[in-house]
Amino acid sequence: MLFLNNALNHGIFTPLGTEQVAETGKSILFLLETNPGPGLGILLAYSIFGKGSAKSSAPGAIIIHFLGGIHEIYFPYVMMKPMLFFAAIAGGVTGTFTFQLLGAGLSAAASPGSIIAILAMTPRGGYLPVLAGVLMATIASFLVAAIILRTDKSEGDSLESAQAATQAAKAESKGQETSTSGDVKAVTSEEVQxxxxxxxxxxxxxxxxxxxxxxxxxxxxxxxxxxxxxxxxxxxxxxxxxxxxxxxxxxxxxxxxxxxxxxxxxxxxxxxxxxxxxxxSGESAGVQPINQESADAANTESNEIDLNQIDEVIFAYGKARGSVTMGEATLKAIFKNKSIGIPVAKEANDQLGKFNVKNILIVSTIANQTEVQKYAPNAQLLIVDSLVTTPEYDKMVARMYK
Missing domain, CATH: 3.40.50.2300 (Response regulator)
Structure with missing residues (x-):
């Protein structure tokens, strides 16, 4: 949570753990930073007791965190409610105590810190102690986070603001400027192969x-x-x-x-x-990023989407469907929480022709917008920057009840 997780894991725990493996065949040090339990417990608590976009996006974040091993996904949720640091601490301490008590350890560093990578690095016969540590860490952080979220009477904070604050704090903790500006002037098709x-x-x-x-x-x-x-x-x-x-x-x-x-x-x-x-592509540096104008137009149109006139929501995808699956799960969770009976599914771009009617809403990213409009020009279209963390889902639902 101090944004030094990679430095600690790869710079300290991995070298020391490697020495222990040479002596004993396993090391608990490989589990200290990679344990997904504390973050999983916090995200589960948000899924049940959270508010607004934080609650609706938490199920998708769970997939990224627990299965994908990208622990940074839950940092903004903690930054929204600083008291949740105690939940993360409780989960970490409980998990480490359980690992130590049961003699858990990995034979090599698990990277990324997903449950899949962790189990892959678990020595034969050592699965139960590892899973027990992850489970106990999850339960501990969930219980503390649940108490904090249930007793919190404030309005739902902005997840987007927390994400920005997380990036700023991450950069500051490493002595960097918090500006997100970047120089791509040197990038040309002649220079990059x-x-x-x-x-x-x-x-x-x-x-x-x-x-x-x-x-x-x-x-x-x-x-x-x-x-x-x-x-x-x-x-x-x-x-x-x-x-x-x-x-x-x-x-x-x-x-x-x-x-x-x-x-x-x-x-x-x-x-x-x-x-x-x-x-x-050889465009001038002063030109807006590709698809920006069409994205702005699509976002303007999304403000007029009336879910009362929608019979089904389709998430469109090309070759990769990972973020689409998470986006689908996020919107399903929002609809379930609001008792909205509109079915949500995902479909490949080349199959969108059967959804080319005005009572179908197709959700996609800026990069995939052209393909969607090619196959389903008559369907309603919602273009978002992120299929998982976009605030457009909550805005769309809020308009439904006006």
Whole structure:
């Protein structure tokens, strides 16, 4: 929660844990930072006792956190209610105590910190202690968070504001400027022949970020490969664009001085991807990111969507459907909480023709907007920046009752 989780895990716990593995075959140190229990308990509490967009987005965040191993997803939820630091502490202490009591340990570092990676690194016969520690951590943090959220009488805080505050605090804790501006002026199609997303482990959020940009590059008609790697595996090759998080930019630059570097504050939600695509497409630096005007128009239209006239909501996807599945789960949770009986499903772009009627609402991202309008021009369209954390779902539901 001090935003030094990667530094602690890879800089301290991993080297010490590796030494213990050589001696005993396992180490509890690999479980201290990667335990998803504390965050899972907090997100479960928000799913039941939260308010507003925080409650509606928590189920999707649970999938990203617990299965995807991206623990940073729950930080904004704690920043919204600082008292929840005690829930995170209670979960961490309880989990560590249980690990120690039962002799739990992993044979190698689990990265990202998902339950899947953790179980993959659990020695044979050691599953029960590991799962017990995760479960007890979840229960402890859930109970403390539930008490805090149930006794909180304030109105629902803005999740978007908390996310911005989280990014600022993360940068400040590492001695960085909190500005999110980035320089993509050096990015040109002549200078860039490949794009690499680099992070500590080369997995998790960097893989998802690479998938997002890969889709944007493909839709722009650019033949540029996009991949992801750990910073330690980078090689200094020219004509390469390295995309990193801001706190890792200096390390990446030292490792690959010949490459072009762009840093972002969040691999999963940043406007710089559109700027990169625009630069690679040869558009001037002063031009707005691609699709910006159409996105603004679509967002204006979304303000007029009347759910009373909608018979079904469809989430559209191309090749990747991960964020669509999470978005679908988020909207289903909102509808269930508000007792709205409109069915929600997901469908591939090329199957949208059967939904090409005005009583169908299709939800998509800016990158996928052109494909959706190609196959279902008559359907109502809601374009969002993020399928999981967008505030548009709550606004749309609120309008339903006016």
């Amino acid at each position: 490949q794009i690499i997303f680099a992070c500590d482990a080369g997995m998790g959020s960097s893989a998802m970020g690479a998938s997002i940009l890969r889709d944007k590059v493909k839709k722009a008609g650019l033949d540029i490969p996009v991949s992801n790697k750990a910073i330690s595996n980078l090689t200094d090759t020219p004509n390469t664009l390295i995309v990193t998080q801001e706190e890792l930019a200096e390390r990446a630059a030292q490792k690959t001085p010949s490459a072009v570097h762009v840093s972002v504050d969040n691999f999963l939600a940043t406007p710089k991807y559109d700027e990169i695509v625009s630069a690679l």
